[in-house]
Amino acid sequence: MESELVSASASTLALDDGIENLQARVSSLKKQLRVQTSTLIAAPSTRELLSGAPRAGKLLAQAAAQEAHNQQCLYRACASITTFRVQDPDPNAVDGGAALGLRVEVVSRAKFLRPYYVLLNRPYPNASRHLRVHRHTVPPCIPLAGLAARHLPPPPAPDQGLARFARSLRREIVRYHHRLGVVADLRKAAGLGRKKKRIAEDEGGEEEQEEERQARGLININPADAEAKQLSIEWVDGRTGRLVLGDDGEILKFVAVGDNGRDRDAVRELLGGAARVDEVVERLASSG
Amino acid sequence: MARISIPTSARLPSSLRVDASHPAVAKILGHLSRASLLSVALDWLDEKNLPLAAPYLRRSSDQDGADDDEDDDLNPPARSPAELQRLYSRLQARKGSKRDVMDRIIEGDWREGLSLYQLAMADLQYLHDHPTSQKWSAYRIVPLKTQSADLDQDGAQTAVDKESLTIPRFHPSTFLKALQAQVLPDVKAHYNFDRHKDLPLLLLRIFVLDSPYSTSLGLANGSGQSTAGASFDTSRTIYIAFPDASPHIYISKPQTFGTAGFGVGGGGGGESKSLRNLIFEGIPKALSRPRQRVTLKSTNLSTRNLTEILDRRGAARTNCAGGGWSIYADEKAKDTPLDIVALPTPPLSDRGSDEENSNLPKTQQRPHKKRDLSPASRGEERAVKRAKVVAQARFADTARPDDGKGVERVDIVIEDPFSPSGTHEQSPHGAASGWRPNVRLTFHGPHVFAGVRQLVECGIIDGERMPGWMTGEEGVTVGAVKHGRIRGHKGSGV
Numbered sequence: 001m002e003s004e005l006v007s008a009s010a011s012t013l014a015l016d017d018g019i020e021n022l023q024a025r026v027s028s029l030k031k032q033l034r035v036q037t038s039t040l041i042a043a044p045s046t047r048e049l050l051s052g053a054p055r056a057g058k059l060l061a062q063a064a065a066q067e068a069h070n071q072q073c074l075y076r077a078c079a080s081i082t083t084f085r086v087q088d089p090d091p092n093a094v095d096g097g098a099a100l101g102l103r104v105e106v107v108s109r110a111k112f113l114r115p116y117y118v119l120l121n122r123p124y125p126n127a128s129r130h131l132r133v134h135r136h137t138v139p140p141c142i143p144l145a146g147l148a149a150r151h152l153p154p155p156p157a158p159d160q161g162l163a164r165f166a167r168s169l170r171r172e173i174v175r176y177h178h179r180l181g182v183v184a185d186l187r188k189a190a191g192l193g194r195k196k197k198r199i200a201e202d203e204g205g206e207e208e209q210e211e212e213r214q215a216r217g218l219i220n221i222n223p224a225d226a227e228a229k230q231l232s233i234e235w236v237d238g239r240t241g242r243l244v245l246g247d248d249g250e251i252l253k254f255v256a257v258g259d260n261g262r263d264r265d266a267v268r269e270l271l272g273g274a275a276r277v278d279e280v281v282e283r284l285a286s287s288g
Numbered sequence: 289m290a291r292i293s294i295p296t297s298a299r300l301p302s303s304l305r306v307d308a309s310h311p312a313v314a315k316i317l318g319h320l321s322r323a324s325l326l327s328v329a330l331d332w333l334d335e336k337n338l339p340l341a342a343p344y345l346r347r348s349s350d351q352d353g354a355d356d357d358e359d360d361d362l363n364p365p366a367r368s369p370a371e372l373q374r375l376y377s378r379l380q381a382r383k384g385s386k387r388d389v390m391d392r393i394i395e396g397d398w399r400e401g402l403s404l405y406q407l408a409m410a411d412l413q414y415l416h417d418h419p420t421s422q423k424w425s426a427y428r429i430v431p432l433k434t435q436s437a438d439l440d441q442d443g444a445q446t447a448v449d450k451e452s453l454t455i456p457r458f459h460p461s462t463f464l465k466a467l468q469a470q471v472l473p474d475v476k477a478h479y480n481f482d483r484h485k486d487l488p489l490l491l492l493r494i495f496v497l498d499s500p501y502s503t504s505l506g507l508a509n510g511s512g513q514s515t516a517g518a519s520f521d522t523s524r525t526i527y528i529a530f531p532d533a534s535p536h537i538y539i540s541k542p543q544t545f546g547t548a549g550f551g552v553g554g555g556g557g558g559e560s561k562s563l564r565n566l567i568f569e570g571i572p573k574a575l576s577r578p579r580q581r582v583t584l585k586s587t588n589l590s591t592r593n594l595t596e597i598l599d600r601r602g603a604a605r606t607n608c609a610g611g612g613w614s615i616y617a618d619e620k621a622k623d624t625p626l627d628i629v630a631l632p633t634p635p636l637s638d639r640g641s642d643e644e645n646s647n648l649p650k651t652q653q654r655p656h657k658k659r660d661l662s663p664a665s666r667g668e669e670r671a672v673k674r675a676k677v678v679a680q681a682r683f684a685d686t687a688r689p690d691d692g693k694g695v696e697r698v699d700i701v702i703e704d705p706f707s708p709s710g711t712h713e714q715s716p717h718g719a720a721s722g723w724r725p726n727v728r729l730t731f732h733g734p735h736v737f738a739g740v741r742q743l744v745e746c747g748i749i750d751g752e753r754m755p756g757w758m759t760g761e762e763g764v765t766v767g768a769v770k771h772g773r774i775r776g777h778k779g780s781g782v
Binding site: 034035038065066069070072073074075076077088089090091092093094105111112114115116117119135136137138139140141143145146147149150172224225226227230 | 450451452453454455457458459532533534535536602603604605606607608609612613616617618619621622623624625626627628629630631681682752753754755756761771772773
């Protein structure tokens with residue numbers, strides 16, 4: 001009786017496994033099918049074949065959609081700021097709900113991040129060409145309001161500079177991501193922020209890394225403000241420091257404070273005459 | 289206990305003890321549930337907090353002499369903090385009444401009084417247990433124009449610098465020092481910083497005491513009188529929350545408990561209001577730095593829900609993209625130009641919804657297709673489906689009843705002229721002569737906009753003709769509607 005039960009449960013387990021495998025296969029095949037379709041349908045030779053064929057309307061439409069999408073992706077990948085049209089669903093929206101969307105692409109760590117969007121509308125009845133920021137997804141650490149006030153002033157002002165606005169906005173966003181990236185690089189170079197890896201490694205490796213960290217004496221590097229322009233740095237022996245970065249990663253100020261007041265040696269040791277934070281990363285990486 | 293009390297302008301030290309018999313102690317501890325009370329007590333006994341929350345222990349020297357009068361002690365003192373820790377852990381595992389634990393704390397282990405730090409911890413525990421116990425208002429920190437020194441004297445320093453590109457920064461200890469300098473010397477306050485347990489917030493609890501003394505004399509002053517309760521009123525506790533990486537601050541609104549204190553408190557409500565104003569005026573000054581002044585600007589959002597307030601005034605992308613616009617802020621959606629395989633399917637198109645359905649188990653999508661329906665009910669079903677799609681278009685994925693981001697009250701004033709046909713949008717300029725009824729709308733409920741969404745989904749509200757402010761996309765809880773839009777916002781996201 002018992003053995004029967006065991007064998008039955010074993011067989012159900014095997015069945016479950018089989019089902020799971022098949023489902024995985026189905027999804028991978030579906031994905032492959034999608035890849036093949038999208039490649040084939042956009043190919044010029046397919047178009048030629050289709051254009052002569054009867055009853056190919058649906059396929060042609062799909063080919064056109066795919067081509068449009070490919071073109072959009074190409075523009076997005078190359079131009080980094082693209083525009084699109086949006087319809088505001090609010091029935092009371094200004095200007096019939098027409099809105100202009102700006103899409104700002106950001107690349108960080110060799111990946112395209114989710115783009116930032118700024119949606120503009122034209123709310124001014126007397127100055128129909130003047131734009132205004134309607135909605136946006138830019139995080140508050142980017143001074144969007146200030147940029148909009150500078151480049152997209154409301155009507156009494158004669159003209160607005162949408163291109164200038166878009167450019168400066170993108171510059172701010174990219175700078176912000178670069179600063180974040182440099183903080184991550186600094187942490188990496190100082191042997192910080194690899195907790196997950198360290199757990200995975202064996203005992204010896206862990207000790208080695210611990211030693212490595214001790215040698216440089218840094219235990220923490222963190223952005224201290226919203227814009228990641230100030231970094232707080234902590235040493236093993238209780239010294240703390242504050243590194244102030246400029247917009248483009250140049251080092252403006254660096255102060256370290258130990259038990260006996262300001263510690264200029266620590267500053268010299270870490271910076272070593274570096275003018276930009278990238279050089280500090282290189283120094284840290286090469287010394288370790 | 290210090291012998292001499294000198295009026296100073298220093299803040300109240302965290303180690304200052306409040307008499308255990310003080311009504312405020314019982315009040316603050318009485319708020320907590322038994323489990324929270326025990327966990328707070330264990331926190332006090334933690335090594336880090338022990339210096340500021342030392343319990344009453346049996347001293348080894350007076351063991352022989354004092355044993356006699358401790359025999360009839362219901363809560364005999366422990367020998368070491370470790371022993372107490374074990375005791376409270378045991379209590380945690382056991383069932384019992386809250387009263388016993390409270391008696392043990394007040395009459396036993398902390399009979400010499402609880403430090404202000406302990407009370408702050410207990411109060412914060414209450415805030416964690418009851419996240420909706422405080423009503424928060426969000427304020428934006430706005431930089432002011434820097435002007436030359438001589439203009440400074442005239443008090444002309446009020447213009448908001450709209451073109452400023454600086455994001456206000458905040459440093460906790462500097463802020464506290466500056467705030468302390470703003471508070472008048474005859475008001476004593478105790479400040480306690482703490483991180484919120486699971487939200488990216490730094491909480492500052494300000495506990496205000498009307499006494500010029502910074503020693504326990506100030507606390508003991510009126511312990512016998514009825515005014516003692518008033519000076520410890522919860523309305524004297526103000527929370528300020530600083531969200532990470534966001535130029536906003538959230539200030540809690542102290543609740544004034546009823547009108548019962550009319551005679552006793554001597555107009556305590558007005559007093560606490562002025563106290564709050566004092567703090568409120570001090571905050572922007574404390575946040576300012578030389579040549580970089582800021583002011584606080586109300587953002588018309590106040591709610592009890594911290595998650596919602598973080599969503600609309602926090603550090604993420606969702607601040608100015610509410611309602612249907614939130615599809616642009618969705619971090620989870622993959623949208624990379626290198627992926628040319630996935631044709632973008634509009635979220636509401638048939639293909640999109642088909643794919644969505646295929647994720648569901650087969651049993652859920654089959655039945656309604658098989659059912660044989662009369663034309664009338666089929667039309668009804670189509671209408672329901674259409675209403676759902678419209679709701680999805682207007683709200684996207686926001687305003688779900690279970691997303692935990694609900695506001696509990698929205699007040700709207702309609703300033704549009706009355707138009708019988710409902711087409712006021714056609715003549716926004718000729719409206720001056722029209723009749724303007726005084727219409728005020730108040731939406732009230734656990735999650736106002738989820739309620740609106742449900743009404744749209746049921747077809748009670750026509751989702752296509754519904755004005756945009758009903759989706760909650762403006763992110764305000766107080767607003768005036770003109771030309772069908774919330775005024776002052778003009779559709780502006782900045």
